[in-house]
Amino acid sequence: MSLLPVVLLSGAMLSAPALAQDAIGIANLAFRTGPFAAAGTPLADGQRDYMLMLNERDGGVNGIKLTYSECETGFSTDKAAECYDRTKATSIVTQPWSPGATLAILPKAAADKRPILAPGYGFSAMAEGKVFPWVFNPPVTYWDGTSMMLKSISGGNLDSLRGKKIVLLHLDAPYGEEPIPLLQEYSDTFGFKLLPIPVGVKEMQSQSTQWQKIASERPDFVLLWGWGAMNAGAFAEAIKTGFSMDKLVGIWWSGHDEDLKAVGAAGKGYRTLSWNLPASNAGVMQDIRKYVVEAGTSLTSAEELDQLFYQRGVLISMLSVEAIKAAQEHFDKRIINAEQLRWGLENLKIDADRLVSVGAEGMIGTFSTSCDNHAGHAAAWMLSWDGEKFVKASDALMADRAMIAPLADLEARKYAETHAPWAMNEDCKL
Known part of the structure; x- marks a missing residue:
């Protein structure tokens, strides 16, 4: 070690x-x-x-x-x-x-x-x-980010997603699966079709199977929940298959400058949510x-x-x-x-x-x-790749806490029950 x-x-x-x-x-x-x-x-x-x-x-x-x-x-x-x-x-x-x-x-x-x-x-x-x-x-939190991403792609009107198809291209790991429960809640509430497509660690740099699926499904948006080499692999395949980069939107760990510099102008229009702004x-x-x-x-x-x-x-x-x-x-x-x-x-x-x-x-x-x-x-904010660098592409986005809070409370209590006896914060007013 x-x-x-x-x-x-x-x-x-x-x-x-x-x-x-x-x-x-x-x-x-x-x-x-x-x-x-x-x-x-x-x-x-x-x-x-x-x-x-x-x-x-x-x-x-x-x-x-x-x-x-x-x-x-x-x-x-x-x-x-x-x-x-x-x-x-x-x-x-x-x-x-x-x-x-x-x-x-x-x-x-x-x-x-x-x-x-x-x-x-x-x-x-x-x-x-x-x-x-x-x-x-x-x-x-990641669920905050999920809510913000949906707000952004819907132009602030989640009802506009009704009838649309959204792919979640995600790392096949707990990190990549994190947004699925909340996305499903949004899917049920606002009537869009959610299609999770996992990417295994061994597939990160070669995602041809996943992008063939995306091409056949013709989604309105692809949410990228990638990490490390998976992001670079996704950008390469999106460009190769002709997927519109402004329909590809990533979580904050899918916004590494070096990955986008590798594709340069071909990545123009890609957006990533970020809780920090370049300054x-x-x-x-x-x-x-x-x-x-x-x-x-x-x-x-x-x-x-x-x-x-x-x-x-x-x-x-x-x-x-x-x-x-x-x-x-x-x-x-x-x-x-x-x-x-x-x-x-x-x-x-x-x-x-x-x-x-x-x-x-x-x-x-x-x-x-x-x-x-x-x-x-x-x-957090949407940043857009202008071909050379990330630039601010939205006003400040806030999560819909009313949508998230019940699920967060449920999952927290479920964790405590699974790990019982679990020491709560008794000084915290319930």
Whole structure:
């Protein structure tokens, strides 16, 4: 198992006692290797560089250095579980990434009272804080994204989808299956035909069978719930079969710049939902460029700072740090523990003033978390590929919480019953 500490104190290594006394540790169960490394690398780079920037610019958070460490999983559930066991003593938060890893680690983390941070991933019902006290998936859930995608393709009038056919081209894994229950609810309510088409891990780069099916079905839209090489494979096949790119719409993990750069102008019109907006001139990005990239301590090049996934990694670390700040203030302590960070994650307030203060104005929607709302349910936007880059293609989209809430409550309680006895948040008003 590869455990790679990247201690953010001008590149210096700290001893174990110093880490415990003078720094706050944050571990990332990274995946710079394996079938999804192309996506995992910029996400990890963005996370790392944000913390390094804070240490260099501000001396950390309220005088406390941040240490960022990576335990390489290759996106393997088994390796992620091993990494959790290795890092839980030195990290106040766990970031599992893989949906399978999140499911595997969740019961252990709850028993250990260690918070899990899963921004925009995991399973959607985790946002129900009264059932899941120790896991957080801000700023939006997959079911939020599902609702927003349908709002977008319908022009805000879901009744206009009646009689239409929508394909869900999805990875054949828990991640890819996540939107199906909610999509089926929408299908039943608004009268469109839903056709899920799975893509196995071994088929990601060769989807001819799936796209032959799509061509024969002639759907009105294809929702792409892809990951890693599956996205590039889908773009190649869509172009090859002549499918209209403006009818292909992806979830936020299907919007990696490098995948679209590979097809260039042929991908023009493709849209992806994203909970972060590209903003390379934002204050935080300028500071990362100054204190980290130009100083030669980043693992990435200056050109890659424009990547949507890199900037998403920056924002993920921002969420961790803002939770640390909230906990430090509430408990009047500079060194906080995992249980205190849980309070901070449950009391995030990412409003307009906060975004200005951290230099992230225009990069992410405003939201707040609470005892029973561990996601925040912020806005997201459609981005369109213009042949060279992603550009904003919609106003802020919000999920239909009235449609989602009953299903989220049902699935959360079902999980608790299956894993009984399950420790609820008794302080959270039901």
